[in-house]
Amino acid sequence: xxxxxxxxxxxxxxxxxxxxxxxxxxxxxxxxxxxxxxxxxxxxxxxxxxxxxxxxxxxxxxxxxxxxxxxxxxxxxxxxxxxxxxxxxxxxxxxxxxxxxxxxxxxx
Amino acid sequence: xxxxxxxxxxxxxxxxxxxxxxxxxxxxxxxxxxxxxxxxxxxxxxxxxxxxxxxxxxxxxxxxxxxxxxxxxxxxxxxxxxxxxxxxxxxxxxxxxxxxxxxxxxxxxxxxxxxxxxxxxx
Numbered sequence: 001x002x003x004x005x006x007x008x009x010x011x012x013x014x015x016x017x018x019x020x021x022x023x024x025x026x027x028x029x030x031x032x033x034x035x036x037x038x039x040x041x042x043x044x045x046x047x048x049x050x051x052x053x054x055x056x057x058x059x060x061x062x063x064x065x066x067x068x069x070x071x072x073x074x075x076x077x078x079x080x081x082x083x084x085x086x087x088x089x090x091x092x093x094x095x096x097x098x099x100x101x102x103x104x105x106x107x108x
Numbered sequence: 109x110x111x112x113x114x115x116x117x118x119x120x121x122x123x124x125x126x127x128x129x130x131x132x133x134x135x136x137x138x139x140x141x142x143x144x145x146x147x148x149x150x151x152x153x154x155x156x157x158x159x160x161x162x163x164x165x166x167x168x169x170x171x172x173x174x175x176x177x178x179x180x181x182x183x184x185x186x187x188x189x190x191x192x193x194x195x196x197x198x199x200x201x202x203x204x205x206x207x208x209x210x211x212x213x214x215x216x217x218x219x220x221x222x223x224x225x226x227x228x229x230x
Contacts, residue, residue, distance in 0.1 A: 001170075033216035035153075042203055042223055043145075043153065048216040086153050090214045095167060097143060097213055102152040 002091045004100035011106045018074040020103045022087030025068060030089045032070040034063060037102075038083045046085075047072060074105075082107045110135030110206050112221035119227045120194050127190040128224045130204030135219075137185040138162045141207040143217055144178060144189045148200040156202075159187060160211060167213065194228045201225050 005023040012018040022032060032050050035043040045054050047063040050070065060075045074081055087100040115129040130142065143158035157168035161180035168176055177190045187204055202224045205217035 031214070035217075037153075042220040043205075043217075044220070045216050045218045048208070048218070054218060084152075088153075088216070090212075095213055096169060097155045097158075097217070099145075099153045099155060 001094065002089065002098050004087055004089065004098060006085075006087060006100040006103045008101070009104045009106065011108055012074075012077050013108045014077055014079060016077055018077050018081070018105055020072045020074075020085050020087075020105065022070040022072070022100050023068055024070075024089065027068055027070050027089065028066045030065075032063065032065050033088045034061075034072045035086045035088065036081075036083045037086065043086065077107055079107050081105065110137060110140070110219050112204055112206060112219055114202075114204060114221040114224045117225040117227070119229065122195055122228055122230055124194050125190060125192040126194060126226050127188055128202050128204075128226070130187045130189075130221050132185040132187075132206065135206075136210075137206075138182050139210040141211070141213050141215070142180065142187040143205050143207065143213065144176075144187075145203045145205055145217075146200040147203070147223075148197070151200075156189065156191075158207075158213060161187070162211065191226075194226075196228050199226065199228045 034047040037043040050065040051063040138161045141160045144156045159166045166178040180187045204221045206219040207215040208218040209215035
C-alpha cells in the first residue's frame with residue numbers, strides 16, 4: 001500500500017514560517033489534503049487538493065506538491081497553530097484514503 | 109453543511125463487540141462517503157473503512173477485514189461501525205468523517221464527528 005512519510009516533529013518561533021513535509025512515491029501526481037488536530041479535538045481540514053483552503057481557514061495556511069514531496073506551509077505562526085498535522089491522499093488501487101504518520105508542531 | 113453527531117463513550121470487555129453510530133444532520137448524507145478513522149492513545153490517524161450510503165457497499169481497510177462492519181441507514185441519516193473480537197489494542201477514539209464531494213473517497217474529509225472513546229479492558 002501507499003506510504004506517506006512525515007517528520008515526527010517540527011518547532012517554530014511565533015511569527016516565523018513553518019513547513020511540514022509529506023513524502024510519498026511520486027506524490028506530485030496525487031491530490032494531497034492536510035488536517036490539523038489540536039490536543040483533545042477532532043481533526044480539521046486546513047488544506048485540500050494540494051493548496052486550496054476550506055472557508056474559514058486563514059490564508060496563512062498554504063500547500064504545494066511536486067515530485068516526491070508535498071509541503072504544508074504555515075506563515076506568521078501563532079501560538080494557536082500548535083497542533084498535530086496529518087497529510088492524506090487517496091490510493092486509487094484500493095479506493096481508500098491513506099494518512100501520513102503525523103507531525104507534531106510546537107510553537108516555541 | 110452536514111453536522112455529525114456520534115454516540116457516547118463505551119467500555120467493553122476483551123472479546124466483545126462495539127457498535128458506534130454517527131448521525132448526520134443538514135447537508136447531503138446519502139451521496140457523500142462516510143469514513144471511520146480511529147486514533148489510539150498517542151498515535152496517529154488510521155482509516156478503518158467507509159461507506160457511500162447511496163450505494164450501500166462498504167469499503168474496508170485490509171487490516172480490519174473480517175472484524176469490522178460498516179453500514180448506513182438512509183432513513184435516519186446514520187452510519188454505523190461495528191468492531192468485533194475486541195482486544196486492548198482497540199482502545200482508541202473512533203471518528204466518523206464525511207467526504208466533501210459526491211460518490212468518491214477521493215475527496216477530502218471536510219466534516220468530522222467529535223469522536224467516540226472506546227476502552228477495551230477487563
